[in-house]
Amino acid sequence: MMSFFGFGQSAEVDIYLDGQETRKRAEVKTEDGKKEKLLLYYDGETVSGKVNVSLKKPGSKLEHQGIKIEFIGQIEMYYDRGNHHEFISLVKELARPGEMIAHTSYPFEFSNVEKSYEVYTGGNVRLRYFLRVTIIRRLADIIKELDIAVHTLCSYPEMNNPIKMEVGIEDCLHIEFEYNKSKYHLKDVIVGKIYFLLVRIKIKHMEIAIIKREVTGSGPNTFTENVTIAKYEIMDGAPVRGESIPIRVFLAGYELTPTMREVNKKFSVRYYLNLVLMDTEDRRYFKQQEITLWRRGDKVRKPNIQAPAIMAGTQNLENTTAVYGQQRNGDQGENDSNADNNESQEAPNKEDFLRSQSNDKLNNSVADPFDQVNSSPLDRSPENQIQNMKREEGDGQNDVANENVE
Incomplete structure (x- = not known):
């Protein structure tokens, strides 16, 4: 973000998330139809890391009115772009007002964050989660945002009728x-x-x-x-x-x-x-x-602990087939009547x-x-x-x- 009077930013902000080298990523469609791979999180997972602030000119200093980081869940309706509906808004203070004279790293942690909805980009709406770092200044704030992906997982539904x-x-x-x-x-x-x-x-x-x-x-x-x-x-x-x-x-x-x-x-x-x-x-x-x-x-995948038993069972395959055939012939009449009942149901x-x-x-x-x-x-x-x-x-x-x- 540019300052007034033609002066540019005097510091760069970088957000590093813990374990980002090994964390799974998910493809998320952007508003312009492109795709980007974002770090993937789930409901209840902690979002933590550090904010690195580096001065552009060695020996310079950065005066600020405070530094904060926010975790935001937001819904944006395309027909009402001026209003963003935030369903999550968490804030952590990283630094009090003062001067920065050297590169500084600030750790942060949002513990067990509730993330009830899945990220979504559609034709008329967008749901996103992101971190926002703000260095508050008199003329113009320095802001850095980082989006993350969120997926919602479900267990197998108990009722799943054809x-x-x-x-x-x-x-x-x-x-x-x-x-x-x-x-x-x-x-x-x-x-x-x-x-x-x-x-x-x-x-x-x-x-x-x-x-x-x-x-x-x-x-x-x-x-x-x-x-x-x-x-x-x-x-x-x-x-x-x-x-x-x-x-x-x-x-x-x-x-x-x-x-x-x-x-x-x-x-x-x-x-x-x-x-x-x-x-x-x-x-x-x-x-x-x-x-x-x-x-x-x-x-x-679970280990196949029954493999030896399966191999041994193949030796008695012919006997098993013969016994099954006898039982099947004896129960044929009962099965026919049950089949009729099932068809009616x-x-x-x-x-x-x-x-x-x-x-x-x-x-x-x-x-x-x-x-x-x-x-x-x-x-x-x-x-x-x-x-x-x-x-x-x-x-x-x-x-x-x-x-x-x-």
Whole structure:
């Protein structure tokens, strides 16, 4: 920061963090879209180090009104850049007012700092953590800032039901889609399938997309931005009844963040799987489903202490197979009846595809399917189990003739 009357800074400030040579780093997107690697911290970790202040000219002196360091957690809304919302603000005094006549190092420590939110840079909002050193002077302060990255880790969710639903257009198309889980960690794999029960329209292709919805602000200053993170075609051509299409999406290759809901009552980030069908007249039908993303900590591989037993067990493989076969034959009738009961309990929730009213596929409100109250699709009332599949207006030549598909 430059002083008045053309004089530059008389000192340089450098912030050194303890263990920074060995600490893990994380890529964080900057406001201009670039990426930088920042030192990575987690909730509750101590942030400590030292501030080195060096004079530019040997033999000179630096008069100041005090030196302080702050640890700040801040949310910046792009539509209101003048106001920064600080949810963490810790201050440590490094030096009282006086003169500095030589290079000086000041140790600091912020013990067990609560860091509840993850760093995030989006289309309309930015959440950052940083250290700020201020040398207070009469004419112009000398300020140095250093950003750090913060990740929030979660444990495996206790409730993680699969998503299973029957959707379609009445008397034209019925399909059943299923995803193996409703909550995925950022390196997970989405496994699913689509089964065609009725096909009476000419389908040209089908695609699936991962969509991120960022909602910032509130009231009249609410801004929503939808970003398609990934999109690819899962079927080309017209399917027939009984056809099954597999889905396999590897999340590790995409730039994803954990799901964030009402972060400091300023913004939310949510993710959706969007299933889209297109017919031969270029009409698009879609059905979207929200998924929850979470960040998992690094796994530590345990030693395989059962390896000798496994090797020994292979010698009796034939005997084990024979015994298992006898037991399986004896229990076949019981298993068949249990299978029938399981099928009746896991009946898919029936809904219909929706027709879009605009180009924004996510304009319509979507209930959170992961709340504990709605964890089971069988708990829903019958009148809520069927909805119309949406179709985009203005995307086909026969909109009037096809209004009955809504």
